[in-house]
Amino acid sequence: MQSSPSEYELVKLSKEGNIEAFSKLIDLYRQKVFQTCMGFLHSRDDAEDLTQDIFIKVWNSLKSFDERSTFSTWLYRIAVNSAINQVRKNKLRSFVGLSKAVNDFSNPSENADHRLMRTEVKQEIKEAIGRLKINQRKAFILVYYQELSIKEVASVMKISPKAAESLLFRARKNLQKMLSQKTN
Amino acid sequence: MNCKEFNKLLALPEREQKNITKDMQKHMEECPSCHAAYEQFLKLFQYISEEKSEKISPFITTRVIAKIERRTNRERQMKRVLIPVLSFIFLLLGFFSAQIFISLDTISEESVEIIASEYYLSDNPGTLLEETWLNTYQNE
Numbered sequence: 430m431q432s433s434p435s436e437y438e439l440v441k442l443s444k445e446g447n448i449e450a451f452s453k454l455i456d457l458y459r460q461k462v463f464q465t466c467m468g469f470l471h472s473r474d475d476a477e478d479l480t481q482d483i484f485i486k487v488w489n490s491l492k493s494f495d496e497r498s499t500f501s502t503w504l505y506r507i508a509v510n511s512a513i514n515q516v517r518k519n520k521l522r523s524f525v526g527l528s529k530a531v532n533d534f535s536n537p538s539e540n541a542d543h544r545l546m547r548t549e550v551k552q553e554i555k556e557a558i559g560r561l562k563i564n565q566r567k568a569f570i571l572v573y574y575q576e577l578s579i580k581e582v583a584s585v586m587k588i589s590p591k592a593a594e595s596l597l598f599r600a601r602k603n604l605q606k607m608l609s610q611k612t613n
Numbered sequence: 614m615n616c617k618e619f620n621k622l623l624a625l626p627e628r629e630q631k632n633i634t635k636d637m638q639k640h641m642e643e644c645p646s647c648h649a650a651y652e653q654f655l656k657l658f659q660y661i662s663e664e665k666s667e668k669i670s671p672f673i674t675t676r677v678i679a680k681i682e683r684r685t686n687r688e689r690q691m692k693r694v695l696i697p698v699l700s701f702i703f704l705l706l707g708f709f710s711a712q713i714f715i716s717l718d719t720i721s722e723e724s725v726e727i728i729a730s731e732y733y734l735s736d737n738p739g740t741l742l743e744e745t746w747l748n749t750y751q752n753e
Contacts, residue, residue: 481676604657
């Protein structure tokens with residue numbers, strides 16, 4: 430996650446208020462941030478909206494970025510925290526009955542029974558990921574949705590690599606347990 | 614290999630989804646519940662790869678930049694209006710506070726004159742005041 434000189438320059442220019450430089454940074458990181466949001470929200474529309482909000486938040490707080498970590502680490506930290514907040518808001522919304530229908534990525538040509546089964550499996554997986562403890566969920570999504578290494582996850586979450594590895598192991602174990610309970 | 618060992622190996626972070634050892638394979642053939650757990654695990658990673666394959670709209674950059682620019686323009690406009698309005702308000706406040714100080718001075722001068730005239734021009738000038746003083750000294 431070493432900042433390349435061009436990225437360093439882009440961050441520097443963005444900090445000075447250069448919107449064009451910032452738009453290049455968005456192009457560089459939008460897919461990664463979107464994948465993180467998908468991992469937490471499991472809805473394309475919600476993830477896109479949140480990605481947009483995250484970049485606006487990043488623009489507004491760029492001045493407070495002290496370059497102690499790399500820009501990507503700082504950005505992923507903001508993305509993960511914003512996604513967690515959004516999940517909390519969604520939970521509250523569904524509690525008061527305002528939740529939206531969730532996107533399904535199934536193939537329209539699939540037969541109805543098969544599609545229903547797939548939807549059920551997806552729902553189970555989504556619920557299982559959602560039931561993980563926050564830190565386990567963060568580590569799991571950063572590794573499997575964002576494809577970050579253990580070391581990178583550790584620096585995003587401000588923990589040691591050993592702790593990140595242990596969180597990931599526990600996340601996988603808990604998911605295994607939850608999913609096999611459903612099957613049995 | 615027993616079920617506990619199998620599950621522990623399956624949960625290892627470095628374990629690739631389709632990369633399982635011969636021991637694990639053998640155990641799965643004998644144990645239907647571990648086989649089912651493995652199948653579920655495959656489904657989990659298939660689901661993740663489906664979600665991950667979703668591409669974000671390329672217009673997101675334009676939308677973010679448009680929002681930022683709209684906000685910056687609004688702030689600039691607000692500044693353009695707010696600075697003259699605030700300066701005018703401060704000017705008015707300055708003017709009124711000066712007025713208050715001027716009127717306070719007038720009041721205090723007038724009140725001194727009234728007290729003095731009441732004291733010297735009344736029938737018993739300062740009797741009450743003198744009595745109070747005397748009583749105070751006597752009490753001491």
